[in-house]
Amino acid sequence: MRVIIVGCGRVGATLAAQLVTEGHDVRLVDRQPKARALLPLGFPGDFLVGNGFSRSVLEAAGIAHADAFVAVTSRDTSNIVSARTAKETYRVPGVLARVHDPRRADIYQELGIPTVSSVRWAVSRIHQMLLHRHLTPELAFGNGETLLVRSELPAYLxxxxxxxxxxxxxxxxxxxxxxGRSLLPAHGFPAEPGDLVTFAVAATALGRLRGFLDKELGT
Structure with missing residues (x-):
């Protein structure tokens, strides 16, 4: 998968490093040449200097054949313009953007661009870690409203x-x-000892899931 990331700060650099280790083709764009220093030594992806909403820069990054586009600069205005350009001009299939001011999330939503809000994400993660320590989300959607959680089923189930x-x-x-084998459970599929189950759960229902899984312990 070819992924273009605009913004090589801590978020962009960390995401890029993870994606290349998984074998993806990653292209980074940042206005500051020194931002490249945040990438690991020997980073195999491309790094371009320029604005993430510049068509010439985006085309040099290969946006015409991109499968995904992520805008994670420190400026909401830059993120929304570049994300909108990727979605509407170049028809990139997957477009995501970071929003620092949660009040602007509605703008992205109207444009059909999923967002991650720094404030909402941080609050959600802290809340989960404090109250649901053994239910660590594997993946979150939107601004953390829906989560994928994995847990070993207690013996009483x-x-x-x-x-x-x-x-x-x-x-x-x-x-x-x-x-060690992953299965999609059919109707009537029974639980067995040692099963590791993945739940899709609303963030507001984590307490309910935790109580359900901790019932045997009475916690």
């Missing part, structure tokens, strides 16, 4: 059908790892 764990609008079982 052995034999129960996995679909029984679903709570409409709040919790849903989406995957199970058993003896």
């Amino acid at each position: 052995t034999g129960r059908q996995l679909t029984e764990f679903d709570v409409d609008g709040e919790i849903r079982v989406v995957e199970i790892t058993r003896a």
